[in-house]
Amino acid sequence: MSMDLPVAPNPRGNVIPKVYSEYVIEKEALRLTEVIKQPKRWTFEHCKTIAPYTLEINELKKDKDVYLIAHSYQTPDIVYGVADEVSDSYSLSKSARDAEQQIILFSSVRFMAETAKILSPSKLVLHPSPEAGCSLSESITAQDVRDLKEKYPGVPVACYINTTAEVKAEVDVCVTSSNYLKICENLPGDKLIFVPDRFMGEHLQNSLQGKKEVIIYDGECEVHALFTGEKVLSWKERASEAGINLQVLSHPECAADVLEESDIIGSSEVLIKESIRLGKEGFNNIMLITECGTADRVMAETKDELNIIGTCVMCRHMKTTLLEDILQALREPSSEQIIELDKEVIEKAKSSLDEMFRYAEL
Numbered sequence: 001m002s003m004d005l006p007v008a009p010n011p012r013g014n015v016i017p018k019v020y021s022e023y024v025i026e027k028e029a030l031r032l033t034e035v036i037k038q039p040k041r042w043t044f045e046h047c048k049t050i051a052p053y054t055l056e057i058n059e060l061k062k063d064k065d066v067y068l069i070a071h072s073y074q075t076p077d078i079v080y081g082v083a084d085e086v087s088d089s090y091s092l093s094k095s096a097r098d099a100e101q102q103i104i105l106f107s108s109v110r111f112m113a114e115t116a117k118i119l120s121p122s123k124l125v126l127h128p129s130p131e132a133g134c135s136l137s138e139s140i141t142a143q144d145v146r147d148l149k150e151k152y153p154g155v156p157v158a159c160y161i162n163t164t165a166e167v168k169a170e171v172d173v174c175v176t177s178s179n180y181l182k183i184c185e186n187l188p189g190d191k192l193i194f195v196p197d198r199f200m201g202e203h204l205q206n207s208l209q210g211k212k213e214v215i216i217y218d219g220e221c222e223v224h225a226l227f228t229g230e231k232v233l234s235w236k237e238r239a240s241e242a243g244i245n246l247q248v249l250s251h252p253e254c255a256a257d258v259l260e261e262s263d264i265i266g267s268s269e270v271l272i273k274e275s276i277r278l279g280k281e282g283f284n285n286i287m288l289i290t291e292c293g294t295a296d297r298v299m300a301e302t303k304d305e306l307n308i309i310g311t312c313v314m315c316r317h318m319k320t321t322l323l324e325d326i327l328q329a330l331r332e333p334s335s336e337q338i339i340e341l342d343k344e345v346i347e348k349a350k351s352s353l354d355e356m357f358r359y360a361e362l
């Protein structure tokens, strides 16, 4: 039993990289195969094809003093080939704020690049794939939040970070998958509105049972919504029949019946760290119920032989970005690749993000 991962993406060929010598390309391809650590999927030959892109991107980053951050769901060629830092949305939003560089390139979906701009309004924030959205962030508008506030006056509103800048500007506090339980528990009052993820909202309601009422919105992540408790149970049964002691690790964007079948629930960073810890303790059979990028990172970052079982789901939005989009944005960004936000929206959205940092560090 093993995990089915999608094939390594090929360049579209719309952006032609600089020409390098065969020696330089082979050396870079070797580096890529060593850091990605998936030689069957990311073969030496494939890495030779993408090497001119990673070489030129790394040169441009240095020349233009750009800090390139990538979300864990980006493909391994981006994560290990060109990113200065890779993590989940909470850590990356802090890194964007604290980076010394005045140019940030955020390889991810639009709302994350917007978050970087909110936290660093004076910096130039580049987003290489303007079309890369997110089903969760698109499920709610600022007007929807205003309507909820009118319906439940005085009730604090917490929003998952997977939302547009305009939505963040309407709420009291933002949260991420690594801090939503802590922050929501500490909000004043016995009631809160949680938007937009209904699964995370349900998990929150179950965790705060008897302490707070959670008013839940109806959005969902189209990736994590595809997992069901029934599917996870059937994988667990098959593993058990094969004599495998399976550890199930799930992201809180999954439905309640999936979380009930899980041994560990956490953000991408928690799932990666816990997988590595389990491997070290001899629990080598792992099932990751989340986007495929998490499995890519576990494979690249563990020295232990882990058997990753089951299947993952690929986020079409996250996987929109290719190396050539990054290269093009670094060479000469189009106006769509530069994040611009209304000043008032930035100020209001920043206050809900600052509240997140304050509550998370309590």
Ligand code: SF4
Pocket (backbone or CB within 6 Å): 109, 133, 134, 135, 136, 137, 162, 221, 222, 223, 224, 291, 315, 316, 317, 318
């Ligand atoms: S995985 Fe889900 S929440 Fe994350 S960007 Fe894709 S659609 Fe949005």
